[in-house]
Amino acid sequence: MPSTLTQSAVTRPPDAAAAAIIRTEDLWKIYEMGAEQVAALRGVNLLIARNEYVAIMGPSGSGKSTLMNLIGCLDSPSRGQYWLNGQQVSAMPDDDLAYIRNREIGFVFQTFNLLPRATALHNVELPLIYAGIGTEERAQRALEALRRVDLEPRKNHRPNELSGGQRQRVAIARALVTRPSLILADEPTGNLDSTTSKEIMALFDRLWEEGNTIVLVTHEHDIAEHAHRVIYIRDGQVADDKPTARARQRT
Amino acid sequence: MHFKEAISIALDSLRAHKLRSFLTLLGVIISVCTLVAVIALVQGVNLYVATKIGRLGLNTFSLNQFSLHDMTDRQRFARAVHRNPPLRMADYNYLRHSATIPIAIAASVENNSGTLKAQGQEMDDVSVRGVTPSDLVMESFHVAQGRFIGHFDEQHRTQVAFIGPDVVKHIFPGINPLGRHILVNGSQFRVIGVASKQGNVFGNSLDQFVMMPISTFRKLNGKQASINIGFKAGGSALVQPAMDQVRMLMRARRHLAYTAKANFGLIGSSAVMDLWHSITGAIAAVMVGVSVVFLVVGGIVIMNIMLAAVTERTHEVGIRKAIGARRADILRQFLVESAVLSTTGGVLGILAAWLFTLLAGRYTPIPFSLPWTAVIMALLVSTAVGLFFGIYPAGKAARLDPIVALRSET
Ligand SMILES: Nc1ncnc2c1ncn2[C@@H]1O[C@H](COP(=O)(O)OP(=O)(O)OP(=O)(O)O)[C@@H](O)[C@H]1O
Numbered sequence A: 001m002p003s004t005l006t007q008s009a010v011t012r013p014p015d016a017a018a019a020a021i022i023r024t025e026d027l028w029k030i031y032e033m034g035a036e037q038v039a040a041l042r043g044v045n046l047l048i049a050r051n052e053y054v055a056i057m058g059p060s061g062s063g064k065s066t067l068m069n070l071i072g073c074l075d076s077p078s079r080g081q082y083w084l085n086g087q088q089v090s091a092m093p094d095d096d097l098a099y100i101r102n103r104e105i106g107f108v109f110q111t112f113n114l115l116p117r118a119t120a121l122h123n124v125e126l127p128l129i130y131a132g133i134g135t136e137e138r139a140q141r142a143l144e145a146l147r148r149v150d151l152e153p154r155k156n157h158r159p160n161e162l163s164g165g166q167r168q169r170v171a172i173a174r175a176l177v178t179r180p181s182l183i184l185a186d187e188p189t190g191n192l193d194s195t196t197s198k199e200i201m202a203l204f205d206r207l208w209e210e211g212n213t214i215v216l217v218t219h220e221h222d223i224a225e226h227a228h229r230v231i232y233i234r235d236g237q238v239a240d241d242k243p244t245a246r247a248r249q250r251t
Numbered sequence B: 001m002h003f004k005e006a007i008s009i010a011l012d013s014l015r016a017h018k019l020r021s022f023l024t025l026l027g028v029i030i031s032v033c034t035l036v037a038v039i040a041l042v043q044g045v046n047l048y049v050a051t052k053i054g055r056l057g058l059n060t061f062s063l064n065q066f067s068l069h070d071m072t073d074r075q076r077f078a079r080a081v082h083r084n085p086p087l088r089m090a091d092y093n094y095l096r097h098s099a100t101i102p103i104a105i106a107a108s109v110e111n112n113s114g115t116l117k118a119q120g121q122e123m124d125d126v127s128v129r130g131v132t133p134s135d136l137v138m139e140s141f142h143v144a145q146g147r148f149i150g151h152f153d154e155q156h157r158t159q160v161a162f163i164g165p166d167v168v169k170h171i172f173p174g175i176n177p178l179g180r181h182i183l184v185n186g187s188q189f190r191v192i193g194v195a196s197k198q199g200n201v202f203g204n205s206l207d208q209f210v211m212m213p214i215s216t217f218r219k220l221n222g223k224q225a226s227i228n229i230g231f232k233a234g235g236s237a238l239v240q241p242a243m244d245q246v247r248m249l250m251r252a253r254r255h256l257a258y259t260a261k262a263n264f265g266l267i268g269s270s271a272v273m274d275l276w277h278s279i280t281g282a283i284a285a286v287m288v289g290v291s292v293v294f295l296v297v298g299g300i301v302i303m304n305i306m307l308a309a310v311t312e313r314t315h316e317v318g319i320r321k322a323i324g325a326r327r328a329d330i331l332r333q334f335l336v337e338s339a340v341l342s343t344t345g346g347v348l349g350i351l352a353a354w355l356f357t358l359l360a361g362r363y364t365p366i367p368f369s370l371p372w373t374a375v376i377m378a379l380l381v382s383t384a385v386g387l388f389f390g391i392y393p394a395g396k397a398a399r400l401d402p403i404v405a406l407r408s409e410t
């Protein structure tokens, strides 16, 4: 276990925020481009609770992917703090972040990011390999995850033998297989046609119903409507944050 | 854990680029092949020298006018000719009575330019030797046919000849030579026995000789030539004490001062082997040096190809890191890959060396075998080279930033 996990108890934020799965405070990301500095995020404050279903929208270049990468522990902020499950992760070293990515987060990418030479099953097994789980349990859990995305019959196909929607379902199965507390998706339907997009979104809806916390980035309003809350990002800042029509229906 | 996975990734990429992998591994292959082949060669030749060039039977040594050391240099030999008196039959008789440790003592004289004639055939450059009957126990051949020279022959200086199998082949092809007459340098001899085959040393046959009683030899050739005196000890542990005793007796007989150099040569199998080892040792050292150079070159080529592999698979590293691979996981993956690569080179090199020893064993008289210690050493060394030269590329992959790696195009 990374040593920073115990330290975080000290920096744990108080009361209501403690229930939050994601809490950021004045999050900045500044890219150094030679002499030039690009501020992709400029003080983002976010609070996302367990089992929320959140869409992030905003114009191209507004900083959505940058924010997702920080939330997904793929990158560290230049300034500000980030608590994941009440645990301060913004200053963790590389390997501790890898551990968090492996256990707490399931990341779904626009371009799928599957290993091209590996079968669907092996791709789904991969996070379990790095979690140190034995061969038998690994295969069993990977199969179960593939079953949840209705792809068990394709388990021995390689990515280039699968359709775009099927590849994204493999990627989702890979994100699910470690039973993470948070599922992140950066434009998961960006490379898919509208019918396939609907299938993928139906899958996300189901995952949410099963109790998962979902945060996804999208450019399309009908995709965002699947969520219950939309956060608008503009110029690296939260411009708006409101419930969707679907959430209003629910209440 | 994911060690198996790392190995299968490595083997996959080897299979995917067979020619490239082979070229990559050429350095390691050549290096390991030379290393193993040279060790096999030195071992084989050493064995060969011990049994053949030494021409010394088990637990034997000989007393000669000159030592092997005297003969390694022309000036040294010139000085030794001055210093060392020839050995005489009187020395032989003296040692026969005084040297108590050896279990057998024999005297012999040799002339290497004998001519044989018989059956209308002629044969030149035959080794003509005069020996005592006790010589048989010193030799590494046995009597294949007939009998050896006996005491009666020795006492009566009979004109009898014990011949090597090459002489039979040339002069008596398809004929039983026993009882036949043969002219040795013009004198007539009767063949009484034939030796078993010994084979070649560096193209020189060991089977091209004629032996006669030493008394007969000296009657025909005069008594000036120095004789050689052979000794056989009762066991390998007794060789050294026997040699010491003979040395002491000879020094006393020749009134040598404590500090004076010996004016005779004592040649045991150890002396032959020492001389030989100093030659093969130098050759082996050079070849080991050559193979180390190849190994380093091979290692650098592997490092280069691994750097290319890391660049090629940056995106893959990004994916693995994104789903939780730690630095150590990535490091291990690439280290295993380069170790598998170089070990494959090592295995191919060993196979090449094995083929070499098979061929060399077939077409030369040297007894070749693949030395297991060398094989294991070569495997370990080639794996170590892969690990060592894999450290830098693997470290580079392990330190990749996940975001940067994911963004790189495949
Ligand atoms: N590695 C980088 N180096 C420099 N600048 C970067 C880097 N990554 C992103 N940026 C800049 O940061 C800003 C935000 O980029 P980001 O990728 O987060 O936008 P986005 O909202 O995801 O856009 P899109 O909708 O097109 O995906 C952009 O101006 C971009 O040019």
Ligand SMILES: [Mg+2]
Residues within 6 Å of the ligand: A064, A065, A066, A186
């Ligand atoms: Mg983006």
